[in-house]
Amino acid sequence: MSVVFLIVGFVLLVIGGEFLVRSSVAISLKLSISRMVVGLTVVSFATSAPELLVSLQAAIDGFSDISLGNVIGSNIANIGLVLGLTAMVSPLMVDRDFYRINWPVMMLFSIVLYFFLQSGEVLSRIEGGILLLGLVGYMFLLIKRSRRKDNIVADEVDLSLQDVRSIKLGIWLLIGILALWGGSELLVMGAVDLATQLGISERVVSVTIIAVGTSVPELAASLIAAMKKEKAISLGNLIGSNIFNIASVLGLTALIKPVVVQSSEILSNDMIWMLAIAFGLLPLLLIPKPSEMGRKEGFGLIAAYATFILITIL
Numbered sequence: 001m002s003v004v005f006l007i008v009g010f011v012l013l014v015i016g017g018e019f020l021v022r023s024s025v026a027i028s029l030k031l032s033i034s035r036m037v038v039g040l041t042v043v044s045f046a047t048s049a050p051e052l053l054v055s056l057q058a059a060i061d062g063f064s065d066i067s068l069g070n071v072i073g074s075n076i077a078n079i080g081l082v083l084g085l086t087a088m089v090s091p092l093m094v095d096r097d098f099y100r101i102n103w104p105v106m107m108l109f110s111i112v113l114y115f116f117l118q119s120g121e122v123l124s125r126i127e128g129g130i131l132l133l134g135l136v137g138y139m140f141l142l143i144k145r146s147r148r149k150d151n152i153v154a155d156e157v158d159l160s161l162q163d164v165r166s167i168k169l170g171i172w173l174l175i176g177i178l179a180l181w182g183g184s185e186l187l188v189m190g191a192v193d194l195a196t197q198l199g200i201s202e203r204v205v206s207v208t209i210i211a212v213g214t215s216v217p218e219l220a221a222s223l224i225a226a227m228k229k230e231k232a233i234s235l236g237n238l239i240g241s242n243i244f245n246i247a248s249v250l251g252l253t254a255l256i257k258p259v260v261v262q263s264s265e266i267l268s269n270d271m272i273w274m275l276a277i278a279f280g281l282l283p284l285l286l287i288p289k290p291s292e293m294g295r296k297e298g299f300g301l302i303a304a305y306a307t308f309i310l311i312t313i314l
Contacts, residue, residue: 002197005190009183010213013050016179020049023172029162030169048244049176050214053184055253058206061188064260065203066210068117071249072270073211075110075242079277080305082215083238086222087298094291101145102239103282105138109246110278114271121261128254135247187213200313203263207270208309242278273308280304 024045051074058066086092109131116127164172191205222238253259261267284297 002190002193005186006194006209006213009185009187009190010216012179012183012186013054013214014216016053016176016181016183017050018176019172020176020180023169023176026162026164026169026172045244045248048241048248049180050183051245052249052252053180054187054210054214055249055259056256057184058188059253059257059259063188063192063202065201065262065266066188066191066206067250067253067259068123068261068266069203069206069270070210070214071245072266072274073207074215075245075274076207076270076277076305076308077211077215078238078242078245079281080301080308081212082219082222083293084298084301084305085219087293088295088302089223089227091295092293094285094293097145098239098285101141102243103278106239106243106278107275109134109243110275113246113250114267114275117261117271118267121267123250123254123259125255125258128251128258131247131251132255135244135251138243138247201263201265203266203270204312207312269312277301277304277308 051070055067055070058064058070083092112131112134113123116123116131187210191210192202194209195202195205250259284300285293
């Protein structure tokens with residue numbers, strides 16, 4: 001039954017995330033919020049909802065390792081698996097914002113999270129608040145910079161959503177909330193049960209199976225865009241997802257309930273891998289072609305991710 005719970009939980013998270021994004025964007029457009037702000041804030045928060053619900057549910061149930069493992073594993077998967085596979089399908093262009101803003105901010109949040117967890121082995125409410133304040137500052141910077149660009153979120157916001165009727169919009173929102181809640185419940189239950197049956201820790205299940213599961217929407221969107229040769233997905237967008245995972249998911253979770261480090265491997269293995277694969281992006285992109293991420297770089301990222309999975313499991 002644990003496998004059934006995991007599969008159904010994943011499906012519900014994907015469905016819930018999609019409906020929540022659609023309803024959130026539609027509400028924002030009806031309220032006449034600019035598409036720039038919608039794209040940079042509403043969409044970003046809504047797409048982090050699956051990770052948030054899973055981490056929050058796990059923390060409330062007393063499985064903090066699942067909360068941390070979900071976010072840390074998702075961040076590693078976003079770079080190693082999602083970026084790696086996408087680059088293998090079609091080369092990605094690297095814009096200047098990656099070097100100037102996205103990568104430095106991602107590294108800053110990652111390092112701050114590591115030191116927060118290392119000092120006392122708990123992410124407290126104060127530290128969660130600091131992460132959220134940092135995210136607010138980051139969003140302010142993005143919005144301020146985006147005002148100089150006319151089409152920064154042209155591909156991120158579907159303007160037809162503003163014509164959706166209020167009743168339909170309410171149904172979408174309800175479906176999204178219920179599906180995310182149900183999916184997170186089943187996913188945590190399935191993960192704990194599977195770990196018990198296989199004799200492994202919740203941490204291992206969370207940084208591998210759950211992390212990949214909550215990254216499925218990003219993976220699907222990236223691969224489809226790459227196959228269609230569309231510029232709908234960029235390196236900066238995926239790096240931004242990692243920033244939101246740390247700041248909004250763990251920040252909000254810690255505010256509601258402090259996240260305790262239960263397994264030492266989270267600090268000695270998982271966090272080190274997250275920092276290493278994030279830092280390794282810079283030389284990997286600078287050495288061959290500074291403005292492009294090709295198949296060789298993609299293969300390198302996939303190889304690194306496969307190594308992480310093997311080390312974690314074994």
